[in-house]
Amino acid sequence: MNTMLAQIKSLPKLVDEIYPSLNETVRQVLDHELCLSVKRLFLVGCGDSHHVALNTEYAFEALAGVPTEPMTAMQYARYGAGFMPSTGPLTNLLIGISVSGAVARTVEALRMGRQCGAVTIALTATEGSRVTQEAERTFLAAAPSFEEPPGTATPGVRSFFVNQLALLLSAVRLGEVRGRLTLSEAETWRSQIRRLNEAVDWTIEQSESQARELAEAWKDANEFVFVGAGPNFGTALFSAAKILEASGDSALGQDAEEWGHLQYFARTAETPTFFITACGRDYSRTVEAATAAKAIGRRVVAIAPNKATELVGLSRYHLPIAEVPEVLSPVVAAIPGELVAAYRSEVIGEPFFRGFGGGRSIEGGGGISRIRTSDTWEVWQP
Numbered sequence: 001m002n003t004m005l006a007q008i009k010s011l012p013k014l015v016d017e018i019y020p021s022l023n024e025t026v027r028q029v030l031d032h033e034l035c036l037s038v039k040r041l042f043l044v045g046c047g048d049s050h051h052v053a054l055n056t057e058y059a060f061e062a063l064a065g066v067p068t069e070p071m072t073a074m075q076y077a078r079y080g081a082g083f084m085p086s087t088g089p090l091t092n093l094l095i096g097i098s099v100s101g102a103v104a105r106t107v108e109a110l111r112m113g114r115q116c117g118a119v120t121i122a123l124t125a126t127e128g129s130r131v132t133q134e135a136e137r138t139f140l141a142a143a144p145s146f147e148e149p150p151g152t153a154t155p156g157v158r159s160f161f162v163n164q165l166a167l168l169l170s171a172v173r174l175g176e177v178r179g180r181l182t183l184s185e186a187e188t189w190r191s192q193i194r195r196l197n198e199a200v201d202w203t204i205e206q207s208e209s210q211a212r213e214l215a216e217a218w219k220d221a222n223e224f225v226f227v228g229a230g231p232n233f234g235t236a237l238f239s240a241a242k243i244l245e246a247s248g249d250s251a252l253g254q255d256a257e258e259w260g261h262l263q264y265f266a267r268t269a270e271t272p273t274f275f276i277t278a279c280g281r282d283y284s285r286t287v288e289a290a291t292a293a294k295a296i297g298r299r300v301v302a303i304a305p306n307k308a309t310e311l312v313g314l315s316r317y318h319l320p321i322a323e324v325p326e327v328l329s330p331v332v333a334a335i336p337g338e339l340v341a342a343y344r345s346e347v348i349g350e351p352f353f354r355g356f357g358g359g360r361s362i363e364g365g366g367g368i369s370r371i372r373t374s375d376t377w378e379v380w381q382p
C-alpha cells in the first residue's frame with residue numbers, strides 16, 4: 001500500500017473535516033486589538049513549515065496589507081529577531097510554525113522573538129508542545145489522525161495542507177478586521193478557500209495518471225528540479241522536499257528568475273524540470289525560462305492550469321492544476337509534485353526516508369541530525 005498516495009487522496013475530505021474549527025480558531029487567536037495594531041509579520045519554521053510561510057506571504061501582503069517576511073527559523077532566531085524595528089507593543093507579530101511543536105530551531109525563534117518584543121503565536125498540531133510553551137498564544141491546527149500500518153513513516157502532506165488553509169484564513173481575517181477587505185469580500189475569499197476541496201479533487205483526478213506515467217517513463221532520472229515564483233516558490237521547495245523524503249533522489253526547488261541564472265548552466269541536459277505556475281504575475285517569465293530549458297534539452301513538465309497553453313506547448317508532460325486565484329494556488333499546485341514523489345518511490349522501490357537506515361534514526365525526529373535537541377542560542381552564545 002502506498003501510504004503517501006492514500007494521504008494525498010484524503011486531502012479533499014480534509015477540507016470538510018477541518019474548515020469550521022480552523023475558521024473559529026483564527027477568530028480567537030487573531031483578536032481585533034492585534035489585527036489592528038500589527039505593522040509587520042514574520043512567519044518562521046523549518047522544512048515544510050518554512051515552505052508554507054513562503055506559500056502564504058503573498059496572501060498576507062495582498063489580502064491583509066501586512067508587510068510579511070517568511071524566514072527560516074535559523075535566519076530569524078539568529079539574524080532577524082534582534083533587528084526588528086522598535087515600533088511599540090503589538091506591532092511585530094511572529095508566527096512560529098511547527099507541526100510537531102518540537103523542532104529546536106523554531107522553539108528558539110519564538111523565544112528570541114518574544115525576548116525582542118514581538119507578539120508570538122505558535123501554529124502547531126501538537127497541544128502542549130514546546131512551541132506552545134514558548135509562545136504567548138497557540139493556534140492549534142491539526143489534521144485528524146490518518147490510519148496507517150504501525151511503524152510507517154510517510155512524507156507528510158496532510159499537516160502541510162492544514163497549515164496552508166490556517167494561514168490563508170488568517171490572512172483573510174487580518175484583511176477583514178483591518179478594513180483592507182470589505183465584509184463581503186472577506187466572505188467571498190472564505191468561500192473560495194472552503195471550496196478548495198473541489199479544486200484539489202479535480203487536480204488529483206487530472207494529474208495522477210500523468211504523474212504515474214512520468215515516474216515510470218523517467219526511471220533513469222537522477223535529479224529533479226522544480227521551478228516556481230511568488231507563492232509557488234514555496235511550492236517548488238516543498239515539491240523537491242517530497243522527492244527527497246519519498247525516493248531520496250537529488251531534488252531542488254528554484255525561483256523562476258534564479259533558474260535562468262543558475263540551473264541553466266547545469267551540465268546534465270535531460271534533468272526533469274517542472275515549471276509550476278497558476279498563470280499569475282510569474283507567467284511571462286515562466287514561459288521564457290521553460291523555452292530556454294527546452295532549448296538546452298531539459299525534460300520540461302508543466303504544473304499549471306489548462307489555460308497555460310504556451311507553457312503546455314513546451315512541455316513533455318502536463319500535470320493540470322485547477323484554476324484558482326494565484327494567491328490560493330499553492331494549495332492545488334503542491335499536489336502534482338506530491339504525486340510524482342509518491343509514484344517515483346514506488347517505481348524505483350525506494351522506502352520513504354531511506355527506512356531511516358544508514359546512520360539515520362527516527363527517534364527524536366531525526367536522531368543524529370538533532371532537529372529536536374540542537375543547542376539553542378543561550379547554550380552556545382559566546
Ligand SMILES: O=P(O)(O)OC[C@H]1O[C@](O)(CO)[C@@H](O)[C@@H]1O
Pocket residue numbers: 045046047048049097098099100101102103106156365366371
Ligand atoms: O513542522 P515541524 O514539526 O517543526 O517540522 C519541520 C520539518 O522537520 C521534519 O519534521 C523532519 O525533518 C519535516 O517533516 C518537517 O518539514
